[in-house]
Amino acid sequence: MSTAKQPIIQVKDLHIAFGERRRRFEAVRGVTFDIYKGETFGLVGESGSGKTSIGRAIIRVYSISGGEVIYDGQRISGKIDPELDRRVTREIQMIFQDPMASLNERAKVDYIVAEGLYSTEKGLSREERTRRVHGALMDVGLLPEFASRFPHEFSGGQRQRIGIARALVMDPKFIIADEPISALDVSIRAQVLNLMSTLQKERGLTYMFISHDLSVMRFICDRIAVIHRGVLVELGNTEQLFRLPLHPYTQALLSAVPMPNPTYEKKKQPIAYDESVHDYSVDKPVWQEIEPGHFVLANQQERDRYMERLAACAIPERV
Numbered sequence: 069m070s071t072a073k074q075p076i077i078q079v080k081d082l083h084i085a086f087g088e089r090r091r092r093f094e095a096v097r098g099v100t101f102d103i104y105k106g107e108t109f110g111l112v113g114e115s116g117s118g119k120t121s122i123g124r125a126i127i128r129v130y131s132i133s134g135g136e137v138i139y140d141g142q143r144i145s146g147k148i149d150p151e152l153d154r155r156v157t158r159e160i161q162m163i164f165q166d167p168m169a170s171l172n173e174r175a176k177v178d179y180i181v182a183e184g185l186y187s188t189e190k191g192l193s194r195e196e197r198t199r200r201v202h203g204a205l206m207d208v209g210l211l212p213e214f215a216s217r218f219p220h221e222f223s224g225g226q227r228q229r230i231g232i233a234r235a236l237v238m239d240p241k242f243i244i245a246d247e248p249i250s251a252l253d254v255s256i257r258a259q260v261l262n263l264m265s266t267l268q269k270e271r272g273l274t275y276m277f278i279s280h281d282l283s284v285m286r287f288i289c290d291r292i293a294v295i296h297r298g299v300l301v302e303l304g305n306t307e308q309l310f311r312l313p314l315h316p317y318t319q320a321l322l323s324a325v326p327m328p329n330p331t332y333e334k335k336k337q338p339i340a341y342d343e344s345v346h347d348y349s350v351d352k353p354v355w356q357e358i359e360p361g362h363f364v365l366a367n368q369q370e371r372d373r374y375m376e377r378l379a380a381c382a383i384p385e386r387v
């Protein structure tokens with residue numbers, strides 16, 4: 069067995085703000101989490117909660133207003149030296165939600181897939197670049213001939229494969245997949261997820277999977293972080309979270325997930341999240357580890373309650 073899990077990404081007290089002065093708005097406030105090598109880490113929350121902003125901050129498209137991002141032990145937020153910059157530009161890649169909008173319509177697949185190589189591997193010969201593009205296309209189940217076509221000649225599923233090839237050609241270590249299947253037909257979603265899972269196993273990739281849909285996350289994520297309006301409210305391994313969600317917002321999200329058991333499904337009532345259940349006027353909430361690997365945003369009073377619930381549900385140890 070391997071020793072302790074190694075973090076590939078460490079996000080520490082991350083803040084992201086948009087706008088200036090009076091119109092300044094903090095979209096992400098004090099977010100802290102680690103992503104371990106080889107895992108699929110899920111980030112879930114409703115529209116506008118800050119998921120994409122966190123992804124873009126990690127990949128350095130958005131600058132951050134506070135905190136830091138560490139990649140493989142080195143700080144990558146803020147100013148970094150050119151060598152590290154080249155390395156992370158290669159090793160961290162992103163796959164986008166809408167394969168119709170994210171590919172440059174006027175460029176051929178060849179150029180779209182190779183684009184990242186032009187800046188990070190300037191010395192690459194044309195033949196070598198073509199070889200890499202063809203290899204990446206085949207890795208995602210597309211024909212090398214497709215390289216000379218334009219994006220509009222492809223279906224949604226094929227376009228998402230092109231998006232994945234575009235990331236893979238860089239030989240990445242960490243991929244942020246932002247709602248990679250939401251825009252796809254239900255019938256091809258599983259194919260894209262399976263492809264991602266195969267690639268992960270073959271290459272030891274680490275994923276951060278962003279979605280608003282917990283029912284998909286349940287099957288693909290090792291751990292899940294729940295974000296509400298720019299603040300993390302709970303993080304745990306998938307089993308822990310589904311078995312005993314502690315934060316009321318997590319409970320509300322889970323109550324909307326379809327269950328495989330039809331009897332249970334019929335009786336189930338969706339729970340609405342009511343923020344006024346928290347009295348944070350005096351007793352302020354802090355992000356804390358409540359059992360190993362299970363984090364929750366809670367004040368002292370809530371923490372005591374959550375601990376009681378955990379104790380009541382604990383499986384008794386054998387003597």
Ligand SMILES: Nc1ncnc2c1ncn2[C@@H]1O[C@H](COP(=O)(O)OP(=O)(O)OP(=O)(O)O)[C@@H](O)[C@H]1O
Binds near residue numbers: 086119122
């Ligand atoms: N470039 C930007 N300029 C100004 N505001 C932005 C920008 N990007 C995001 N925001 C704002 O930050 C907040 C979080 O947006 P973000 O796109 O990160 O949410 P999200 O969780 O990815 O939502 P969705 O599920 O709809 O994709 C929103 O209020 C959004 O309007």
Ligand SMILES: [Mg+2]
Binds near residue numbers: 119120121246
């Ligand atoms: Mg988004």
